[in-house]
Amino acid sequence: MGRSPCCEKAHTNKGAWTREEDQRLVAYIKAHGEGCWRSLPKAAGLMRCGKSCRLRWINYLRPDLKRGNFTEEEDDVIIKLHQILGNKWSLIAGRLPGRTDNEIKNYWNTHIKRKLLARGIDPKTHRPLSGAAAAAAAAPSSRPEDQPAVRSSCSPETSGACHSSDDDDRASALHHGGIDLNLSISPPRETPPPSSLPTTTQEAEATTSSTTVVEWKLRTPLKENKMYHY
DNA sequence: AATAGATCCAACCGCCGACTT
DNA sequence: AAAGTCGGCGGTTGGATCTAT
Numbered sequence A: 001m002g003r004s005p006c007c008e009k010a011h012t013n014k015g016a017w018t019r020e021e022d023q024r025l026v027a028y029i030k031a032h033g034e035g036c037w038r039s040l041p042k043a044a045g046l047m048r049c050g051k052s053c054r055l056r057w058i059n060y061l062r063p064d065l066k067r068g069n070f071t072e073e074e075d076d077v078i079i080k081l082h083q084i085l086g087n088k089w090s091l092i093a094g095r096l097p098g099r100t101d102n103e104i105k106n107y108w109n110t111h112i113k114r115k116l117l118a119r120g121i122d123p124k125t126h127r128p129l130s131g132a133a134a135a136a137a138a139a140p141s142s143r144p145e146d147q148p149a150v151r152s153s154c155s156p157e158t159s160g161a162c163h164s165s166d167d168d169d170r171a172s173a174l175h176h177g178g179i180d181l182n183l184s185i186s187p188p189r190e191t192p193p194p195s196s197l198p199t200t201t202q203e204a205e206a207t208t209s210s211t212t213v214v215e216w217k218l219r220t221p222l223k224e225n226k227m228y229h230y
Numbered sequence B: 001a002a003t004a005g006a007t008c009c010a011a012c013c014g015c016c017g018a019c020t021t
Numbered sequence C: 001a002a003a004g005t006c007g008g009c010g011g012t013t014g015g016a017t018c019t020a021t
Helices: A019-032 A040-044 A050-061 A072-085 A089-094 A101-118 A131-138 A159-176 A201-206 A210-219
Strands: none
Touching: A019 A040, A019 A050, A040 A050, A050 A101, A072 A089, A072 A101, A089 A101
């Protein structure tokens, strides 16, 4: 069946959000709450697609976001959950308060894949790599991006079946992988726990209240929010 | 200092399932 | 039952930034 576009593309902004747009979106959601994303842009005076507003709010402006570098503990949780759930980033994010699916997905693709390869573990199956592959992955000069299976873990022709085959592998991976699966999964929480440690002074201040977080985000130029892990 | 290549991540795209008409 | 709407998800991309030469 045909499907109409989610918005009038000719009259919507695209690309990076401006501070003013952020302010409008935050102000609107503060006043009216989340929901009805389709009508939100017009109501909030934004020339944006509703989907774009939702994404911006969920991935960046939401006051309960943790932000900052991932901890070793979070790394382990992500790895273990990925072994069980596969690329179900939203489910994984649901177990990591303050983290978004997009953030975890990016972090997986840029850091954890590499980390697992360095350990000689296939990030897709969580099984030990074959000898040659492991050697290649462990070689200092070989970056994970150079491994075809890494850049596109699911080829276009297999993407549909990607998860199911993963799921098949996953059960046996529980026995073959070198990962401790003693993971106690707590129910998803609505708000971040008090132990959500900020990683910067700014964040430490920001975590004092949701409002403060939003205000800090709006004060801070977009690119200064970028965090690198060198 | 210049610049080419590598890396990171915010944002977009298209698809899907649930729900409504 | 069919068609349309909407929110949500995962994959991908483009541009900014960093690093190496």
